[in-house]
Amino acid sequence: VAFGEAVKSPSDLRFKYPLAPWVHHGLVLAAFFVSGVLLPWWGILVPAILAGGLGSAAGIGRTRAITGALGALSWVVVAFVQDVAAGGRISSRIAALMGLPSSIFIYVLTGALAAMISALGAAIGRLIFVGLSNRAADQE
C-alpha cells in the first residue's frame, strides 16, 4: 500500500518497495551513524522509527528484526573501531567496571541495547504509519 491507502490485512503491510533492499538498508545504516554523531544516545530512535514507518519490504516482525540488527551493527562497529584505536583497552576496562568476565560481553550488551531500542522504534514507526495511513484513507 502507499500512504493514504487503507491497511486491511497483515499482508497489506508488505509494501511494494521503491528501493532495492540493500540500498534501503544501507541508507538506514547511514542514518543510524549520522544520528549517533549528531544526537544524544536516544537519537538511535529517529532512524529506527523512520525505518519502521517509511518502508521495508518485510512485514512488521521482519522490519523490527532488520532495523534492530542495523541499529546494533551501527553501535557495535563504532564501538569496535574506538576500541581498536585504544588497543582493546576500552572494552576490557568497561567489562571489568561492570563485573563482566570477558570483553566480548560488553560488545554483546552494547549490541543488545541498540537492537532492543531500534527494534522497538521500528515497531512504533510501523504502527504510526499504519494509523496515519488508515486515517488518511478514512478521510478520503
Place this chain on the structure above:
Amino acid sequence: MSLQGTEMPKFAALRRHLWIRIFVALTVLVILTTVLSHRIGDMPELGPLLSPYHGLWAHAPSVFEASGRAERLKVAGLKNRVELIVDADQVKHLFAENDDDLYFAQGYVTASDRLWQMDFLTRLAGGRLSEIIGRRGLEFDRFFLRLGLSTAAKESVQLMLQDAVTSSALKAYADGVNAYIASLTLARLPFEYRLLGHLPEHWTPERTALLMKLMAYNLSGHSLELALERSRARLSSQDFDDLFPLDLGIQDPIIPKGMKWGFNTKPPQAPISEFKPDLKRLEPYPAPNPSNGSNNWAVTGKKSSTGLPIVANDVHLDFQLPSLWYEIQLVSPTQNVYGAALPGAPGVVLGFNKSLAWAVTNGGSDVLDWYELRYRDEKKLEYLYDGEFRPVISTETPIKIRGEKAQALLTRRTHLGPIIYEDSETPLRASIPKGLVMHWAGLEASNELKTFLLLNRSTSTTECREAILTFQTPAQNFLCADNRDDVGLWHNGRFPIRWKGQGRLILDGSTAATSWQGWIPREEIPSVRNPDRGFVSSANQLPADDYYPYYLGWPFESPYRGMRINELLREKSRLTPQDFISIQNDTLSIPARELKPVLLDAVKGAELGQREIAALEALKRWDDRFDEESVGATIFDAWFEKLKVRMWGERLGESKYYMHPPLPRTIKIIREEPNSKWFDNPGTPEVETLRDQAVIALNDAVADLGRRLGRDVNDWKWHKARPTMFSHVAKLPGLGEKVTVRGAAQSVFSNSGGHGPVWKLVVALGSKPKAWCVYPGGQSGDPSSLYYNNFMEPWRKGELREVVYLLSAKDANPRLFRQWHLEKQ
C-alpha cells in the same frame, strides 16, 4: 491477497486497537529510554554509557598523544608563545618566555591528562563528593566538612594570593586549567565524567589550596592515640611503660647520634594529672592500616663516583590510579626544573634543576592531638577551660546530594579545633575518636606551595634552606644537594613545644596545661649538613637521638629501613647512580635477619608435622629478602604475624583495634627475653615461653598458608601471599590493577600491598644533571590510554629510565615525540 481463516477478525481487532497499541508502545518506549537514561540504585545509566558516540566507548585521548610534525595550537590566555615538547612517555617539557605563561601552560597540559583526578580530589577534600556520587559520598563529606579543610584552604589561599611568589603562579595555573576546560566538548570529556555523569568545574586557586591541605592531612593526619589508649586500659601502668616505652632503644636517627646541639633549651615538664579519658569512647572499631613512609638519601662528593653529590628519593604513599604524580619539565628565564608535580598545583614538588636536587620524606612528627572536653551539662553547648565555661560554636552546613534533597550538617568547634564526631556517630576512619576535639597544626593558614616554587628556582643548598623556612604542615625531611658539593637534610615544619610524651594519649581539654606551648624555633629543629660520614638519609624514623631536648612525637616509623639504607651506604667507599637504584630496589628485611635465627633456634627439636618441617627448610634457605617469588618470605611473615597475635592479640586485642607494642620492642623481647612473661598465656595453668609460642605460631601459620595457598609449600610465593593492588582514586572497580611486585613494609623497597614507592628519582648532579626516575602508573588519567599505566612494568621490575632533561627547546633527543607551539589566540 486474500485473508484466510481467523486472520480477518484478528486484524480487524488490531485495526480497532491500533491507537491503543501505539500509545502502549510509546509508553513502553518512553519508560525504557527514561530508565536507561537514569542511574537506578547501583545500576548506571546504561543508555548514554554504552552509546559508542558519547559514552564509555568514546576514545578521547589527550590531544597531545597524537603523533606527527610540529603543530600550532591557539590557546586563549597566553601572553607569548610557549614551546611544548612531548617525549615518548608523554612527559611534557614546557619552554615559556615568562613564569605566568609557564604555569598557565602547566595548568593546560596537566588538565589535558588529569582533569578528572584534580576535580575529584578537590571535591573530596571540600566535602562535596555527594554532589557527584550521591548518598555514597555522604560519610566522606561529613568527615571533611567537620575537619574543616575547606575553611583552612580559604584562609590559606588568602595568604597565597598576598604572596608575590605564589599569587601569580596560582592564578596563571588556574587560567590554564580553565582554558583547557573551555576547549572540551562533551565527546572529549574524560572517562570518569562520562561514567559518573557530571561535568568539570571551574578551577580556582582555592582548589589548589584544598589539594595542598588534603596532602597535609594524608601525611600528618594519622592518630595512634585511640588505639594506644585502648591498650593502656588493658594494662597496668608498669606493663604499659614496659611495652610502650618512650625510648625504644634500637634507633638509627636521621641526624647521626652524638650531634652536639648548639642551644640550651629546657623542654616543658608534664603537669601532675590523674586524667584518664572516658572509656566508653574507646569501644573498638576497625583501625586503618599503618602507613610506611618514604626514603631519601644523598652522598657528598667524597663518597660519590662522580665527585659530586648523588641524590635519591622514593616516596611511599597509597597505590592509586591515575598516579598521584605528574612528571613534567618547566623552563622559563627563572628556572629549568624537572620532576613530579601534583596535578592541580603549579610547579614541581619533588625533583631537580640544573644546580640543585631536593628529596623529601614524611617527617612523621606528631602535630595532631585529641582532647576530651568537660561540658557544663548534657546539652554540650559550653565546655570548661581553665576554670571558665566557653561556648561551643555550632554551625549548619548544607550538603548537596545528587538526586536528593540537600541535608544540613551540624559542625561544632572549640578554640582547640573541631569535634569531628559526636558520641552517637560512627567515624569514617576508625582512628578518629568520637566526641573529642582535634587539634591539628594542618588547620592553620599556611603557604607550603611557596616552598616548592622557590625550590624550583633555587640554585644552591643555601637557597634551598631559605626556601623551606616557611613550610609548615605536613612536616617533611627536606634533603638538598647542589652541584658545588653542599648537602643538607632538615627535619622541617612547624612543631609544637610539648613535654615528653604529650599527645601520644588523649589529653584533658579542660586545662591550658595540656595545650601546646608555642612552636620550636626553626634554628633548633634537627638538621645536618655535610656530615663526616659522607652521606645523609631519612626513612621516616626518629629525627634525633635522646639528647635532642624537644619532644617531636612517638613512635615514628620503625628504624629498620633507615638502618638498612645506612648499612648499604656504608658498604662502599664510592657509590654510583646504579648503586642508588639497587638500594632503592633492596628487599632485605632487618627484622627478618634478626629474628629468623632466633625463631629457628626456638623450635629446634620440637615435634612438627611434615609440612612444618618443609616450611622450616624453605625458611633456612631464605636470604631474608622479600622478593616476589620468595617462599621463605611468605613463611617468615606468616610465622611472625601469628607469633605477634599470640603475644599481643590474646592479651590486648586485635591489632585492628588495639595498638600492639612497636616493632623494635617486640623484636627485643623475642631476641633477648625468651622467658618473658609476655610469652605466657594467662588463660592456661602452664607458664609458656618463646619456644611454646613459636611452635604454636608455626603450626598456625603453616595451616593458614595451606588453606590460602594450597598444600605444596613451594607454591607459597610472596606475591601470592601478599598481593599488591592499585585502586582507582575513586575506588571504581576495573580501573585499578593487580601487580606482581617485590617488597615488604620493612624493606627499602617498601611495599605493604596497597602502599609503597609511588615516585622514584635518582639525580647525579654536575654541570648538567643526569637523572633516572619511574613511578607506577603513567602520564594519562584516561583508563583507555596506553599512558595510563605504561610505567607500571618498569616500576614493577625496579627499572628507572633516564630522564630527558632539556636545556633548550632546540635540544635534540631520540626520545622526543612531537613539538607543539602554544600560541595566544
